[in-house]
Amino acid sequence: MKSLLDIYSLSFSEIEEILILAENLKEILGRPIPKVPTLRGKQVLLLFYEPSTRTKFSFERACKVLSADLMSFSAKGSSIEKGETLLDTVKNLCALGVNLIVIRHPLSGTPHFLSKHIPIPIVNAGDGRHEHPTQALLDLLTVKEKLGTLSDLKVAIIGDIKHSRVAHSDILAFQKMGSQVFVSGPAHLLPEPKEQAFFEIKPRGFRVCYKMEEALKGADVVMALRIQRERHGEALIPSLLEYAQTFGLNKKTLEIIKEKALLMHPGPINWGVELSFELENYPFQVILDQVENGVAIRMAVLLKLLSGD
Ligand code: NCD
DSSP states (O other), X not given: OOOBOOSTTOOHHHHHHHHHHHHHHHHHXXXXXXXXXXXXXXXXXXXXXXXXXXXXXXXXXXXXXXXXXXXXXXXXXXXXXXXXOHHHHHHHHHTTTXXXXXXXXXXXXXXXXXXXXXXXXXXXXXXXXXXOHHHHHHHHHHHHHHHSOSSSOEEEXXXXXXXXXHHHHHHHHHHHTTXXXXXESOGGGSOOHHHHHHHOOTTTOEXXXXXXXXXXXXXXXXXXXXXXXXXXXXXXXXXXXXXXXXXXXXXXXXXXXXXXXXXXXXXXXXXXTTBOXXXXXXXXXXXXHHHHHHHHHHHHHHHHHHTTO
């Protein structure tokens, strides 16, 4: 593995290797002094062109635990404002001795473009509406930890499937690990037939459900998503209130999932929209476990990409 650009190009064993490495690295985070010298002397550039809380800070934390040095970039206040291209910006930052770039960008495919022109590892931290591979990996780690398996599960993803990079990476990741994925949401926010074919991985396959109950019934894992309004361009749902009434999850709608099914969300959450307030105390809600596992997954990815060079 030279870069981590998407889940699409990872094999079952590559995913499994990252998960096992992350499980082992988690032990370091529980130590009184959670720091090891493994990546001392390596420089990681965080290039975030979009807002981020969990992803950016967990990459930062992962670098610090592994003793890598950090360079953080924000488009505001940089020469981007003077018209410099992304590629020129990155080439200049690389001249400062960067060993790996973590990039989040509103345009799908940007990490893939960079990896063709820049000789160091690139990690995709979310590209437009395309993919968010480290989020899917931390979701897999959380489910594996809580349910003890990643195969033969029914995973239901509810919400803005079409515009959510988290959904795309998770649909691919859970199928690759041997589970079946069911998605549901407003018809305008579901993938079109061509996209459906792209996300389908045999033999498990994935299903698009126009009725939310069909996706939720008997599910082992339920994941709610934020409506990606910033990527819609035009109004695709009448209002958030109407969305909450038809596709918002609450105790009642979750009555048909398995008894100990996990409730997940990648954050940021709009409480009262995709999840009702009462679900904050839902006993099998693992949203902060997902955040915690984000550090171990990002440590594993950094280590895998940087320890070889
Ligand atoms: C997501 C993202 O940025 O894609 N958040 C995350 O990284 N945890 C989800 C979202 O913005 O809705």
